[in-house]
Structure formats: C-alpha cells, structure tokens
Amino acid sequence: MSASSLIPTTEPRFQVPDVHGRFGQFGGMYVPETLMTPLLDLTKAYDEARRDPAFQKAYADMLVEYAGRPTGLYYAEALTKHCGGSKIYLKREDMLHTGAHKINNVIGQALLAVRMGKKRIIAETGAGQHGTATAAVCARFGLKCVIYMGATDMERQALNVYRMRLMGAEVRGVEAGQRTLKEAVNEAMRDWVTNVRDTHYILGTAYGSHPYPMMVRDFHRIISLESKQQMIRAEDRLPDTVVACVGGGSNAIGSFFEYLDEPGVQLIGVEAGGRAIKTGEHAARFAGGRLGVLQGCMTHILQDGEGQIEGTHSVSAGLDYAAVGPEHAYYHDKGRIEFAYANDQECLDAFQLLSRTEGIIPALESSHAIAHGCKVAADGPRTNIVLINLSGRGDKDVWSAARAMGVEIKL
Ligand SMILES: *Cc1c(COP(=O)(O)O)cnc(C)c1O
Numbered sequence: 001m002s003a004s005s006l007i008p009t010t011e012p013r014f015q016v017p018d019v020h021g022r023f024g025q026f027g028g029m030y031v032p033e034t035l036m037t038p039l040l041d042l043t044k045a046y047d048e049a050r051r052d053p054a055f056q057k058a059y060a061d062m063l064v065e066y067a068g069r070p071t072g073l074y075y076a077e078a079l080t081k082h083c084g085g086s087k088i089y090l091k092r093e094d095m096l097h098t099g100a101h102k103i104n105n106v107i108g109q110a111l112l113a114v115r116m117g118k119k120r121i122i123a124e125t126g127a128g129q130h131g132t133a134t135a136a137v138c139a140r141f142g143l144k145c146v147i148y149m150g151a152t153d154m155e156r157q158a159l160n161v162y163r164m165r166l167m168g169a170e171v172r173g174v175e176a177g178q179r180t181l182k183e184a185v186n187e188a189m190r191d192w193v194t195n196v197r198d199t200h201y202i203l204g205t206a207y208g209s210h211p212y213p214m215m216v217r218d219f220h221r222i223i224s225l226e227s228k229q230q231m232i233r234a235e236d237r238l239p240d241t242v243v244a245c246v247g248g249g250s251n252a253i254g255s256f257f258e259y260l261d262e263p264g265v266q267l268i269g270v271e272a273g274g275r276a277i278k279t280g281e282h283a284a285r286f287a288g289g290r291l292g293v294l295q296g297c298m299t300h301i302l303q304d305g306e307g308q309i310e311g312t313h314s315v316s317a318g319l320d321y322a323a324v325g326p327e328h329a330y331y332h333d334k335g336r337i338e339f340a341y342a343n344d345q346e347c348l349d350a351f352q353l354l355s356r357t358e359g360i361i362p363a364l365e366s367s368h369a370i371a372h373g374c375k376v377a378a379d380g381p382r383t384n385i386v387l388i389n390l391s392g393r394g395d396k397d398v399w400s401a402a403r404a405m406g407v408e409i410k411l
Pocket residue numbers: 100101102127129130204205206245246247248249250251252318319363365366391392393
C-alpha cells in the first residue's frame with residue numbers, strides 16, 4: 001500500500017462529516033467559546049498534515065516499526081467449530097504494541113502535535129488502554145504527558161496506572177461524579193482550555209467535537225484497509241459480516257470503514273448490555289438512548305427525561321460510556337450499520353471461550369464482539385464468513401474478570 005493513499009479525501013465515503021463536522025444531524029462542535037479557536041486550528045493543521053506526503057509517510061512508518069502493523073487476519077478454526085456455522089476470522093488488533101487498536105490513533109495525533117509545535121500532551125482514559133498507548137508514544141517523542149482517569153477506574157485498572165507512570169506519564173485521578181470516563185473527559189477539557197498554547201489533547205475515541213470523530217476514524221481506517229486485502233488474499237472474496245464492539249466507536253468505525261460502500265457486507269456494532277437494559281445497568285446507547293449533546297457532539301445518549309446523563313454499567317471499562325460516536329448514530333439511522341448488545345455474562349463466557357478454544361485471551365471489550373459474532377456465525381450458513389475485530393488483548397482484564405467470575409487471585 002502506498003503511504004500517500006492512507007488518508008485520501010476525494011472518495012464518497014469521505015463526504016461525511018461536512019465542513020462543520022456534521023454527520024447528518026449528528027456530530028458538530030458543541031464546546032465553550034474558548035475551545036473554538038484551538039479546535040479550528042486543529043482542524044486546519046490536520047487538513048494540511050494529511051495532504052503532506054511526509055506526514056503520511058511518518059505515520060505509515062510508525063505503524064509498521066513501532067506499533068507492529070500489519071496485524072494478522074486469523075482463521076479461528078476451533079472457535080468456528082465450537083460456534084457451528086459460518087467461518088470466523090479474527091482481525092488481530094490485540095497483537096499491537098500496548099495491547100489494543102488505540103495506538104493507531106495515538107501515533108497519528110502525536111505526530112500532529114509535534115508538527116503543531118506542542119510540547120505537552122493530555123488525554124483521558126477509562127480502562128487505561130488509551131492512557132497506556134498515549135504514555136508510550138509520548139515517551140518515544142519526549143513529550144510531557146498528563147493522563148486524566150476516574151478514581152474508580154484507577155482502582156479497577158491499577159496495573160495500567162502503574163504502566164503509565166513507568167513510562168513517565170503523570171496520572172491524575174478524578175474524584176467527581178461517578179469517578180469514571182465521563183468525569184475524566186471533563187477534566188481533560190478543562191486542562192485544555194487553560195493550557196492550549198503548548199498542549200494537544202489526544203482524545204481516545206471517535207467522539208467529541210469536530211475534528212476528533214473524523215480524525216480518529218481516519219487513523220483507524222488502516223484496520224479495514226488491511227482486512228479487506230487480507231480477506232481477498234485468503235478467501236478471494238469479502239466477508240459477509242463484520243462485527244466490532246462499540247464504546248466511543250473507534251475500533252468499530254476503523255474496521256467497518258472500507259466496507260461501508262460494499263452493500264453485500266453486513267456491519268454490526270456490539271454495545272455493552274451490562275446487567276440488564278434498565279436505567280443505570282448498561283451502556284447500550286441504541287437500546288435506550290435519545291438524541292442529545294454531550295462533551296462536544298450531538299448523538300445518541302443515555303439520559304433521563306430532564307436530559308441528565310444516566311449512570312452506566314459494564315463489566316468492561318472501555319465500553320462504559322453514556323454516548324456513542326456521531327458517525328455510528330448517522331449510519332444507524334441510515335440503516336447501514338446494525339447494532340446489537342452482549343450482556344456482562346455473555347461477555348465473560350466469550351472471554352473464557354476464546355481463551356479455551358484458540359488460546360487467545362481477548363479484552364473484555366472485544367469479548368462482546370466475540371459473543372455476538374459467535375451467535376451470527378451459529379445462525380449463518382457454513383459458506384458465509386464472519387470477520388470479528390479483536391480490538392485488544394485481555395491481559396489487563398485477568399484480575400477483574402477473575403473477580404467477576406468469583407475467583408480470588410492471591411499473590
Ligand atoms: C478502548 C477500547 C475499546 C472501546 O473503544 P472504541 O473507541 O469504541 O473502540 C474497545 N476495545 C478495546 C480493547 C479497548 O481498549
């Protein structure tokens with residue numbers, strides 16, 4: 001693949017968002033006035049960067065040499081046999097440096113920050129995966145790095161907190177509200193307003209104000225660029241279905257993107273069903289959300305009658321967020337991307353299933369996609385192909401998964 005083809009802008013699929021960052025009625029720039037200038041500066045800088053072959057080459061080289069791309073496309077024969085039905089392939093984003101797809105986006109944004117002359121990076125993190133990827137890349141580029149993380153998440157993901165600190169990042173705990181991702185994003189935005197002159201905010205998913213949903217999507221597009229070529233090489237055809245889990249939506253939009261204009265390919269996003277589809281017990285925005293504005297963009301949001309954001313729950317911290325990326329809301333309403341959910345128990349079952357059948361421990365987030373992908377395969381003919389995006393590895397989750405399954409790990 002030529003480096004300059006990574007982020008072209010002329011194809012029809014790139015016509016959303018429009019110049020105002022709108023995906024139909026979704027997206028936009030719903031931010032305080034003080035953030036408008038930095039966001040417009042960022043939009044302009046990104047637009048120039050992606051037209052610059054030197055930037056494209058630096059990004060492509062880092063993906064190969066630092067992140068470990070391309071990731072494999074793996075025929076999961078034992079999982080296929082277990083589920084019974086269609087052939088299951090896994091796109092192995094779990095093999096990337098720092099353990100998940102997140103590094104694709106962080107590399108792109110860090111290169112952009114360097115290009116813009118920023119010396120300091122801030123980021124939010126939920127499960128700690130985005131914070132870990134950001135800390136790693138900042139260490140590599142010699143950038144000062146501050147990570148905001150909810151205090152509850154810091155307890156749930158203590159290992160990732162240590163990892164970030166080991167790589168030189170400062171991790172700041174956030175005690176407000178539910179003490180999770182939403183509050184960490186608020187703190188990061190507050191920091192950015194204050195320090196915007198020397199600071200770039202590396203947002204971790206395809207969410208927030210324009211240009212983030214577009215930019216993060218573009219940096220993850222590599223997933224489907226690769227999988228499409230790999231699938232044609234392996235099977236001489238495209239998959240019938242692509243399945244990915246959806247938190248903010250970055251691994252999903254990256255793994256769907258090149259298939260959006262292939263009408264024969266079904267695209268399914270899997271949200272967190274939590275304990276039950278009841279207020280405060282889940283994070284399935286398409287199962288209980290309504291149109292609203294949160295943290296920079298208009299989208300489907302879990303909220304009460306007064307527009308107050310509802311509490312969420314998922315066994316996986318990375319899917320535990322009240323709103324979904326605007327591009328997913330757009331394609332949901334167009335009927336191009338379907339949405340399903342897997343509950344906590346189905347997730348934990350899939351976590352064990354993939355470990356036992358294939359010797360691959362998936363992230364709890366990715367386990368949602370495995371759970372639903374297995375169902376789709378079971379219902380499909382043997383001649384069909386289901387491609388599941390394995391967004392990350394489960395090493396980080398072993399502790400909390402064991403606890404959720406009633407096992408105490410004693411050290
Ligand atoms: C963060 C994370 C997710 C959820 O984020 P998206 O932006 O929706 O992809 C999913 N899987 C893994 C492994 C993650 O670390």
